[in-house]
Amino acid sequence: MDTAAALDRAAKLDADDPVAQVRDRFLLPEGVVYLDGNSLGALPAAVPEAVRDAVERQWGRDLITSWNANDWWDAPRRVGARVAQLVGAQPDELLVADSTSANLFKALVAAARLRPSRDTMVIEPGNFPADLYIAESVSELLGLRLVRVEPGSIGAVLDDDVAVVSFSQVDYRTGRAHDMAGITRAVHDMGGLAVWDLSHSAGALPVDLGGCDVDLAVGCTYKYLNGGPGSPAYVMVARRHQDAVRSPLTGWTGHARPFAMEETYEPAPGIDRMRNGTPSMLSLLALEAALTVFDGVSMNDVRAKSLSLTSFFLDLADEVLAPLGFEPVTPRAPDERGSQVSLRHPSAYGVVQALLARRVIGDYREPDLVRLGFAPLYVRHVDVVVAVSEMAAVVAAGEQDDPQYAVRTTVT
Ligand SMILES: Cc1ncc(COP(=O)(O)O)c(C=O)c1O
Structure with missing residues (x-):
């Protein structure tokens, strides 16, 4: 050279x-050439101050009043709306919560339950192990047949037994990007639902969940969204499904009236029903600050x-x-x-x-x-x-x- x-x-x-x-x-x-932002994004300059404020003022001084006074309770929705802009979703379609693995579990079960008369789930063989293992568990729990096929060959396995197809938009190993619009259309043509993992695409390329008519999606925020190690993940449910989806993780924060402390579960309206337990506030506030790097x-x-x-x-x-x-x-x-x-x-x-x-x-x-x-x-x-x-x-x-x-x- x-x-x-x-x-x-x-x-x-x-x-x-x-x-x-x-x-x-x-x-x-x-003096460092950092080529691993696809695994852990670099530290945005706005984060240290935001974390200091979260710890010293919000937690240290405002204590438990922060759930109201500093809008902690609504943070999963508020930060979700910012992530939604980056992935082509509506602000009320996306929630920041839990890990990618947990969200995928919720999304796959919720999607399969929307197609109760079908018995097949389709995944790609080389997907990230979290996606493979969660899909195995979901198929076992729900008694679904699990079919593995390369996304480009989806046509070969689609039929009217397929309830859910779940792929990653960009392959973690090869970096190959799949045709999210075309595959989702093919799945819909056969009456199934498409669940996409955006972990390796969000923040690195324009993602158009709405334009692609995606049903549900998940992704992590510690790669190209720079949220920090173990920052909370997100789950998207298209508006048209929100009244019908049922999350299998019926944690109390996803209840319609969490503070009524009722003895039986009733899902909250809209995307809030995908909430589970108490949000990881320090990580969530770090992520919120990190997302400002995308402003403008x-x-x-x-x-x-x-x-x-x-x-x-x-x-x-x-x-x-x-x-x-x-x-x-x-x-x-x-x-x-x-x-x-x-x-x-x-x-x-x-x-x-x-x-x-x-x-x-x-x-x-x-x-x-x-x-x-x-x-x-x-x-x-x-x-x-x-x-x-x-x-x-x-x-x-x-x-x-x-x-x-x-x-x-x-x-x-
Ligand atoms: C495609 C994909 N899904 C899921 C995950 C990880 O999920 P979790 O955030 O639950 O560890 C990764 C992590 O690299 C990933 O690449």
Whole structure:
């Protein structure tokens, strides 16, 4: 690689980047190239002060009055309305609560109950394990037949036994983006319901739940939404289903009159019926502050930046990394990818560890993938050049085979 020419090209692309200034809304460590925002988003500068205020003033001084005085009770709806804007839902269709896994459980059971005469649930074989395991449990509990099929081949299994189809919009491993509109239409044509996991798409590309007519959706907020480690997830139920859905997790905060303390459950109207237990207020307020990084930002600009980053990386990878044994598995067609690039390499784990020592942070996914996330709000084209040259340097020096990098950490 002609590094000087690549840096020159990167500088030009960064100068033309319409969302370049958004990087200043984050606190990023000096000298680190962070390519793991698809796993844990970087820290937005507004968060520390918001958390301090939540702890010292709201909790410390206002104590329990904060549920009313600081609107804690309505926070799942209020923050949900902000997330809704980013995923093309109506403000009253989305609630921030629980984990993605718990929300998926609620959404899958709720969706299957809307199609009681059907006995099949369809999922994709390579989805994130949480989605696979939750779907297994739901099918077992409800006595559903579980069919696994690649999203692109959904037509082969759709029939009028299918109650629910549940896929991820962007694949966590390969970064492949699926046709949410087309698949949802096909599912509806056969009378089924579509439940989507947006964990790897929300905040990285324009998501149009309303335009795609999606029935229910879930997603996490700690990746491209930058909510922080373990920040609460969200669940979306389209308005047309809200009066009919029944969540299987009938926690008291989803009751129609939670403070009446009645002895039997009656679901709250609207999206509030998807509430469960008491919200994690500190995390929720951190997330609310984190979402301000999107203020005034066009998701079309974010998508353009994301595709520019991933295309630039793929071009350099062809030239520099392919001869060193790296094979991109992320689709080349822009419409078919999210905001990450994954590359197969026989020593992928060692490569990721050696890169970490060189202050380039990506991650490893089984069985042989180096996974690099290009979070468009703060990753620059110059970071792409650094990442490619460090990857090349690692392999040229054989660092990936150093025994110290063979030891598996708990979290990979
Ligand atoms: C597609 C997908 N679903 C779910 C999860 C995780 O769910 P939870 O937030 O419950 O850990 C992840 C985490 O990376 C994911 O990638």
